[in-house]
Amino acid sequence: MDSVPQGLSAPAAARPVRRRINLALQGGGTHGAFTWGALDRLLEEEDLEFDGLSGTSAGAINGAIFALGMLEGGRMGAKAALERFWRSLGSKFAVSPLRSTPVEKALWGWDLTYSVAWNAFDTVTRLLSPYQFNPFTMEFNPLRKALEESLDLARLRADKTAIRLFISATNVRTGKPKVFTRPEITVDALLASACLPNIFRAVEIDGEAYWDGGYLGNPALWPLYHDRLASDIVLVQLNPLLRPELPTSTSDILNRLNEISFNASLMSEMRAIDFVQRMLEAGRLEQPRYRRIFLHAIEDEARMRAFKLSTKFNGDWDFLQTLRDYGREAADEFLRERGSRIGKESTLDIQRYL
16 A cells, blocks of 8 residues: 655645535425335435425425435435335335235226226215215315324424425415425324315315415425525426326326326426526626526336326325336436536526426
8 A cells, every 4th residue: 555755744634515406396296206216226326415304295295304304314324214104104005095906906007097996086075075975174185194194393393404395285265375394294294295176075174274285385395495405406206297188087187187187386487487587697697686497307207197186096006116116216317317417507498398
């Protein structure tokens, strides 16, 4: 081994350059397993630092599990917590009345559209509101128990070193978005963010009623503009923007309406970001009041377009693992092909959102 000449100190080891990012996680029912896979892959990048996280519905739940897992056990703790939650969800869906029969699964795969159970569920939720088919105050939401068993939210609220967390919901009475910050995160806040109004009663928090946050922020990007947070926002997108074929069947029309509705707020925010960035480039806005934002996306539209609306309610463990693998592969592609541009420029084609 070469020795260092006497009187000279050994050169300091070069410190790896850290890449700081914010995460923006879309909602989409059990399609959130795609986000699980994407996060699982991102956690393997030792030089990535996570500043802030904004999530809605399934994205909110993934975000809370991610943040708490990081607190309890670092990167490996977050990976383990995400897998534990999704395995638990898969085991609960194994006895769900919405699951396909073996024959239906053989005929239609993951799609529940033509299954007897799905059609019965779909008919009931169209004819009766949650207040009619459940006139009692007792709540029938298996997600509450899963969250209460999985998350120590009191610790997440109390620990100021935790990642900055922003969870979106929709205020039913005012029609305005509500963003719960980390000190406000409760099981009720997470359920509010994931509350589909045709299935669940509105979630009441401090006298206000809330529905799914996807109507007004899927996810909300504006909380991540704070000047103390990273300039880079990595969006994990579940709902396809483009669907070339014209939907003609009832199920396909409803599926496309769902995608458009839950992408609308995101597209609106993208237009606002694009306008501000162009004004900055032209020197017509002042920094630091306005600052550069670099946008990136982890998505796999080609594969996600194959899944219809009913699959967002499919918790089959094989399906969840498939989505997880798709998410890992999409994140790996992003890191391999565009990860080196974090902190330097946007890699998301914003024109697709305008």
